[in-house]
Amino acid sequence: xxxxxxxxxxxxxxxxxxxxxxxxxxxxxxxxxxxxxxxxxxxxxxxxxxxxxxxxxxxxxxxxxxxxxxxxxxxxxxxxxxxxxxxxxxxxxxxxxxxxxxxxxxxxxxxxxxxxxxxxxxx
Amino acid sequence: xxxxxxxxxxxxxxxxxxxxxxxxxxxxxxxxxxxxxxxxxxxxxxxxxxxxxxxxxxxxxxxxxxxxxxxxxxxxxxxxxxxxxxxxxxxxxxxxxxxxxxxxxxxxxxx
Numbered sequence: 001x002x003x004x005x006x007x008x009x010x011x012x013x014x015x016x017x018x019x020x021x022x023x024x025x026x027x028x029x030x031x032x033x034x035x036x037x038x039x040x041x042x043x044x045x046x047x048x049x050x051x052x053x054x055x056x057x058x059x060x061x062x063x064x065x066x067x068x069x070x071x072x073x074x075x076x077x078x079x080x081x082x083x084x085x086x087x088x089x090x091x092x093x094x095x096x097x098x099x100x101x102x103x104x105x106x107x108x109x110x111x112x113x114x115x116x117x118x119x120x121x122x123x
Numbered sequence: 124x125x126x127x128x129x130x131x132x133x134x135x136x137x138x139x140x141x142x143x144x145x146x147x148x149x150x151x152x153x154x155x156x157x158x159x160x161x162x163x164x165x166x167x168x169x170x171x172x173x174x175x176x177x178x179x180x181x182x183x184x185x186x187x188x189x190x191x192x193x194x195x196x197x198x199x200x201x202x203x204x205x206x207x208x209x210x211x212x213x214x215x216x217x218x219x220x221x222x223x224x225x226x227x228x229x230x231x232x233x234x
Contacts (some may be wrong), residue, residue: 036226045172045215047223061222097171101219109159109177110219116171 008100022098129227
């Protein structure tokens, strides 16, 4: 089955760090971009950042609220993308989703979401 | 950033009846190749969002044909021809023309 399997969430104190993982199952992740999106309780969806494929130099970009604190990386040998979150704040509390964005001849679009992982930052 | 505006916020529907959700973007989502960078996603209770429609009007694999997407440029519509109980949840439009990806505020479909 084609899916994104997330892990690594949990409770962390304000100022602390946490790393989320997003492992591809049933497909090879290396040819796709990966995005991270978060959803605070009762709120809408907020884009966190993305990493493109190695063919596009693993190019990263980040949302304004996390830039300088969060880092996205990928290990294509493990078929996994990571979100390293440092200097966490209470307002980072949310469910985090990883997404696959297909970028190819069929068109560019997000077609797959991970199951989500809850990050809770206590103050 | 591209602002996505969805309406209505809430949509009570009766099984078997049609439903329609509107999504407007603050700038055109049409790429030079003619594709529209607009997707529709359904988030059922307790689940992550799932793709319904991509590139504005293409139904994703496994999505029932009662779902259809239309529109181009800045105005898009998701239609359900005959709503079923399993269609309940929150529907989101999302643009991926550029980063940051941005989302409509969601439409809660209640059956």
